[in-house]
Amino acid sequence: MSRDRPFWHSAQRALPLHVIRDRICAITNSSDLPLSVPTAIEQRRSVRHFNPDPIAEDVLQHLIELSVMAPTSWNLQPVRMIVVRGDARRAQLAEACYYQPQVKEAPVSFVFAIEIGSWRANMDAVIQIATDAGAWTPEYVENYRKFATGSQESLGDRLREFDTKDALIVATHLALAAESLGLGSCFMNGYDEAKVKAVIGAAERDDIGVSLVMPIGSPSQRGGNPGRLPLSQTVFAETFDSPWKSA
Ligand SMILES: Cc1cc2nc3c(=O)[nH]c(=O)nc-3n(C[C@H](O)[C@H](O)[C@H](O)COP(=O)(O)O)c2cc1C
Numbered sequence: 001m002s003r004d005r006p007f008w009h010s011a012q013r014a015l016p017l018h019v020i021r022d023r024i025c026a027i028t029n030s031s032d033l034p035l036s037v038p039t040a041i042e043q044r045r046s047v048r049h050f051n052p053d054p055i056a057e058d059v060l061q062h063l064i065e066l067s068v069m070a071p072t073s074w075n076l077q078p079v080r081m082i083v084v085r086g087d088a089r090r091a092q093l094a095e096a097c098y099y100q101p102q103v104k105e106a107p108v109s110f111v112f113a114i115e116i117g118s119w120r121a122n123m124d125a126v127i128q129i130a131t132d133a134g135a136w137t138p139e140y141v142e143n144y145r146k147f148a149t150g151s152q153e154s155l156g157d158r159l160r161e162f163d164t165k166d167a168l169i170v171a172t173h174l175a176l177a178a179e180s181l182g183l184g185s186c187f188m189n190g191y192d193e194a195k196v197k198a199v200i201g202a203a204e205r206d207d208i209g210v211s212l213v214m215p216i217g218s219p220s221q222r223g224g225n226p227g228r229l230p231l232s233q234t235v236f237a238e239t240f241d242s243p244w245k246s247a
Contacts, residue, residue: 030182033180033181033182034180034181035179035180035182036180037176037180039180040176040177040179040180041176041179043179044175044176044179044185045184045222045223045224045225046185046186046187046223047102047184047185047186047215047217047219047221047222047223048100048101048102048186048221048223049101049102049105049219049220049221050102050105050106050107050184050215050217050218050219050220051105051217051218051219051220052105052107053107053217053218054085054107054108055107055108055183055216055217055218059181059183060083060108062177062181063174063177063178063181063183063216064081064083066173066174066177067081067170067171067173067174067177068081068170069173070166070169070170070172070173071169072166072169072170073162073165073166074119074126074144074148074151074152075126075130076118076119076122076123076126076148076152077122077126077166078114078115078116078118078119078122078163078166078167079112079113079114079163079166079167079170079211080112080113080114080115080208081110081111081112081113081170081174082110082111082113082200083108083110084108084109084110084111084199084200085107085108089199090103090104090106090109091104092195092198092199093109093111093196093199093213095195096191096192096195096196096198096199097188097190097191097192097196097213098190098191098192100188100190102186102188102215103188103213103215105215105217105220106215106216106217107216107217108215108216108217109213109214109215109216110171110174110213110214110215110216111196111199111200111210111212111213112167112168112170112171112210112211112212112213112214113167113197113200113202113208113209113210113211114160114163114164114166114167114208114209114211115163115207115208116159116160116163116207116208116209117159117207118207119148119152120152123145123148123149127141127144127145160209163209163211164209164211167211167212168211168212171187171211171212171214174214174216175187175214178216182218183216183217183218183219184216184217184218184219184222185214185215185216186214186215187212187214188212188213188214188215189212191210191213193209193210196210196213197210231243231244231246232244232245
């Protein structure tokens, strides 16, 4: 696939899905992969110990491509994924994450950063790509430009919060894609933001926020499923006074 072409649209993939699937089976030595989405969701656990084996380039590339297919508000894509693989930087990142073992051990950690306010500079490119893909008409673009701009401008101090939502959706895509390809992950809030920014070369950037750190790799240990509160406590039918009753 040409690397200078965006792949927001699956039809733009040069490789058919069955070829990608065969490649994954060959790399991972498993014909059971990729796992289905429901299986990946059920099976995923936070992994806190990893084997040192590197992630194959093909697999890493595929994970990145699947992650950026995540939706973002107005498709404005404020999320920046920083792939940390070098030994020295991984060690610095582990320190910034209070020496949590999963960052020390994982061959790759992703830092999910947001470039707050980048929507202004990116809007024209977003429109161009969607128009070239045949997804947006000129009429849609006219409205989009007006309403997306108005909506982003009205957010004020909440822009960071809204960009963070996008980052967590991209990170969730990565975690589930990794699980489906036989790898493990851990969502992580436990870091010193200023230190992580220094590690990724953004110490001086006030417009960059760090939303999450996520180590990825082949698990050497998997924790048990800690379970969830009863649905009657966390899910409601229509209103808060009506706890969900399972069928
Ligand atoms: C936003 C977020 C931040 C988290 N931060 C950390 C962390 O810094 N360190 C850690 O060991 N686990 C972290 N976790 C993992 C949670 O402890 C874990 O998801 C939870 O206990 C449920 O376990 P499970 O992921 O195996 O289902 C985090 C999870 C989320 C969603």
